[in-house]
Amino acid sequence: MSGMLTVLAKNGKDKKNEIQVPKEVVVVGGGMAGMAAARRLVKSKTVNVHVYEARKDRYGGRIWTNRDLARGVRGVDVDIGGMFLNNKAKNNPLVKLAEEFELETRNAGSLQVRIFDGKDRKMYSGVNATDLYREAFQIIIKAMQNVHYKSDISMSRLASEAIQMAYEQSDEAKTAPLFPREILEPLIRSFPTVMLQNFSSKFYDIQTDFGWDTIIVDGIGALLDRIVSGSSGLEPPLKVQLNKVLRNIQVDDKRKKVIIRTTDKKQVLADAVVIALPLGVLKSDALWFEPRLPEKLTKALDEIGIGYSGKIIVGFDEAFWPQEVGTFTACSDTAKNGFLQTWFNAYRLSGNPYLHGNILGDEAKVWETKPETELKAAVLKVLGEMFGEDIVNARKVTSFVVSEWSTDEFVQGSVSYAKVGNTRDIWQTLQEPVCPYIYFAGAYTESIGHVDSLHGAYNSGIRAAEQILDNFCTKQAKSKSKKQPAKKPNVIKHNVTMRKDEL
Known part of the structure; x- marks a missing residue:
């Protein structure tokens, strides 16, 4: 992968303050959140996107309309996971998408x-x-x-x-x-x-x-399939790679890249990565971040409730x-x-x-x-x-x-929710990227008063994509730079301190 659009965070004439807007993005997780992020990025026509899905035979995560169960079934008969759309949720985007796609x-x-x-x-x-x-x-x-x-x-x-x-x-x-x-x-x-x-x-x-x-009626999988394939002939289908189980995300500040490694001993370089994995997978530490995620973020992930x-x-x-x-x-x-x-x-x-x-x-x-x-x-x-x-x-x-959502290694729990003692700061933390390379999506980053929902997952993917397209990290760096004394220009680096023993 290659190609970047470079934007200067003006702070005098210090070229070390170059901040790069991602042009090559990997989305990790092929559920509703990941596909929403990927589709929004593709629509911009400025970003090359690849979706990595761990499963060998399908994408969708907890969206699974399994039509192989029997002959002559409709999707509604065999929706093993997510199924209902909340019509009481204000401006539910999935209800509108179903209408746009002319799904019954x-x-x-x-x-x-x-x-x-x-x-x-x-x-x-x-x-x-x-x-x-x-x-x-x-x-x-x-x-x-x-x-x-x-x-x-x-x-x-x-x-x-x-x-x-x-x-x-x-x-x-x-x-x-x-x-x-x-x-x-x-x-x-x-x-x-x-x-x-x-x-x-x-x-x-x-x-x-x-x-x-x-x-x-044709199953919630029909809605996700349309998001993946595109709503019209003008939109290309998303590039989805199955059997891509992640093991390591490494930030390389020198090359201004993020390295994505999978268990098949392969790796790719990208300008940014969207982590759209289930909360249970992140809680299990199955994915190793290098350097480690900020303590505030890991604490937020630990404190959110996960249920079955x-x-x-x-x-x-x-x-x-x-x-x-x-x-x-x-x-x-x-x-x-x-x-x-x-x-x-x-x-x-x-x-x-x-x-x-x-x-x-x-x-x-x-x-x-x-x-x-x-x-x-x-x-x-x-x-x-x-x-x-x-x-x-x-x-x-x-x-x-x-269903086996609780024991499935790629899910490990089917619902996330606010526990006693949680504060709203937790969700604010989860919605902020680890600038400038790592962005997060998933219903658990959006839903506070709800047991996590499909529209929450979709909205989280759109939000992560918009952060990339809107140069969230660039603006954040500029804002921090303005707050620094004029004689001491701020050099923007990855916001996690890297210790030698973490390399």
Whole structure:
């Protein structure tokens, strides 16, 4: 790789203050964040970009529309990872892109809550289900108003206090909620933010648990494919290299280059690199930076919460559940604490008899290591509790797939979030490049009040690309230079002190 556009940071006539705008960029990570960064850079027509993806057979990261699972399926049937777009997020760029690419989208449909106490089944549909969720959110919000400005506690603890306050205190005031505790409590405890360990109530946003209502019928992979291939014939496809597992990023200040080394014992030189790897991979220290990343940055990466979630896709020979319902919520002795409580009905959109079950929290990591027979038995038990054992047992399972995002070496955890004790400075740190060579993208750099989202990942990639195109590091260096005494011109160097023992 070669070619650079040189810009002088004017500080007298000192040529040592040359700052170089990247012309050759490597993007590490082929998920939504990495592809967004690469596409934005390519659109500028001034940067040559290569995307490195660790997997041998596909790009996409946690976006995986696996159409190889069965014949005749639609993408919505086999989205193993990311799937929903949040239409409550302000100006969600992915919703707009889906429209631009003319991809068919549908809403997730109505909600239905099914509760089984071992003897009786209770069902809430339509307006009743909406009222049930509204009541649950109101209980959480009311509790937040009492503690939000007093202290930062976990959403799990807040949920416990909220339930206690709603029922025990309201009994005396005779203002009990509309629904009994045995109905609302398991529903509240199924919220993702409650399931994630130490999720900060200080950063809680109701959109975290609400608003995921737009689905691309051909699968979220269709959206990413269009980003990779280009929205029109005027845009070239992105250059994606598979089976590129990174082992080392080395800054070479003398040559004003960054060296990217992969485990296949190859290396390339670039003017800049965008790190768009999952948070779990960065936390694992699988990638070695030379010199080390600034302590402030590594501390920020360490402090962000990382959690687990998984999905089970089960296909049957015939749909035995209400076909018009979009999402089922289950509450029982088996379906509890985030384990197989939320079920998405793909049949409603595709006509194929597929259900998607979700596992949240530490249970997701545990169940990825279980034998398929054990997990399948649990799935059929939960569905039997929801719809009746005889009805479920009369049907044949045709497909059964379990995600492995928690144990996947290229993911190592599927969600990032703000933990108790985190401050907004952490995200500001993650959004700033290690000038002038290393830039960061990923939902964990953008999402504060949300469990990380696809639109957060996309926005982070655009932001990293804009930093490169807008000469962020050049402007930052000039700003710092102006603050220095005139008689002592500032020589701009890499902002990490390099010790001999780190070379």
